Amino acid sequence: MSQATGTITPDSVGHRLCAACQSVGACKLGLKCLGLDDQGAVDFDILCGPQFEGGRGVAHGGWTAATLDEMLGTVAMLHQTLTVTKSLTVEFLKPVPIGQTLKGRAWNDHKQGHRWHNVGEIVLAATGVVLGRATGVFSQRNPDHFDRHEAWLKAELERVSDQPS
Numbered sequence: 001m002s003q004a005t006g007t008i009t010p011d012s013v014g015h016r017l018c019a020a021c022q023s024v025g026a027c028k029l030g031l032k033c034l035g036l037d038d039q040g041a042v043d044f045d046i047l048c049g050p051q052f053e054g055g056r057g058v059a060h061g062g063w064t065a066a067t068l069d070e071m072l073g074t075v076a077m078l079h080q081t082l083t084v085t086k087s088l089t090v091e092f093l094k095p096v097p098i099g100q101t102l103k104g105r106a107w108n109d110h111k112q113g114h115r116w117h118n119v120g121e122i123v124l125a126a127t128g129v130v131l132g133r134a135t136g137v138f139s140q141r142n143p144d145h146f147d148r149h150e151a152w153l154k155a156e157l158e159r160v161s162d163q164p165s
């Protein structure tokens with residue numbers, strides 16, 4: 001059930017920007033996808049900007065989780081497959097510094113039916129120490145996933161509005 005992942009043209013390494021970043025032309029989280037390496041893992045250059053500062057000088061945990069979600073979610077995409085996150089488990093191993101060059105790597109550990117079990121890590125580029133790690137299950141979807149969502153949402157909201165108040 002391999003399929004295209006949308007209408008947006010992928011960049012030279014096969015990565016697509018999420019809907020919210022297409023108008024800017026760059027990932028607002030600060031990721032740059034470098035593509036697949038010779039082991040089938042996806043590499044990233046990453047920088048956490050000051051807009052994501054949580055504690056003094058360090059990233060908000062939501063940035064770390066979102067960044068790992070993006071990294072793990074890119075794995076199937078670079079294999080021409082649309083997946084969405086079913087679950088994500090994040091380990092916040094060390095504070096992530098703002099404005100320091102980081103590296104990311106994500107890969108598929110195994111597949112179980114239509115579910116991709118992916119893994120990824122964020123490291124401090126200067127030393128290679130691992131700052132954050134995630135495992136996640138990504139469910140393969142048909143291209144009509146977002147159309148189905150719109151139809152489901154419409155029906156769901158109509159169901160409530162039909163009820164007498």
Ligand SMILES: CCCCCCCC/C=C\CCCCCCCC(=O)SCCNC(=O)CCNC(=O)[C@H](O)C(C)(C)COP(=O)(O)OP(=O)(O)OC[C@H]1O[C@@H](n2cnc3c(N)ncnc32)[C@H](O)[C@@H]1OP(=O)(O)O
Binds near residue numbers: 071074083144145
């Ligand atoms: C942002 C998406 C990226 C898309 C790519 C676009 C272009 C490029 C962009 C960017 C590149 C970088 C890469 C992005 C990385 C980020 C990844 C994310 O953060 S994804 C967002 C967070 N995750 C969700 O929103 C999932 C929400 N949950 C679900 O949709 C389901 O729970 C799901 C698919 C995870 C279930 O997985 P199951 O493996 O159990 O699949 P089954 O058994 O087929 O589905 C179970 C039930 O889920 C519902 N469901 C599934 N799809 C649905 C839909 N489209 N609308 C409504 N309900 C749906 C239905 O009730 C369905 O049952 P019935 O198929 O009806 O029998």
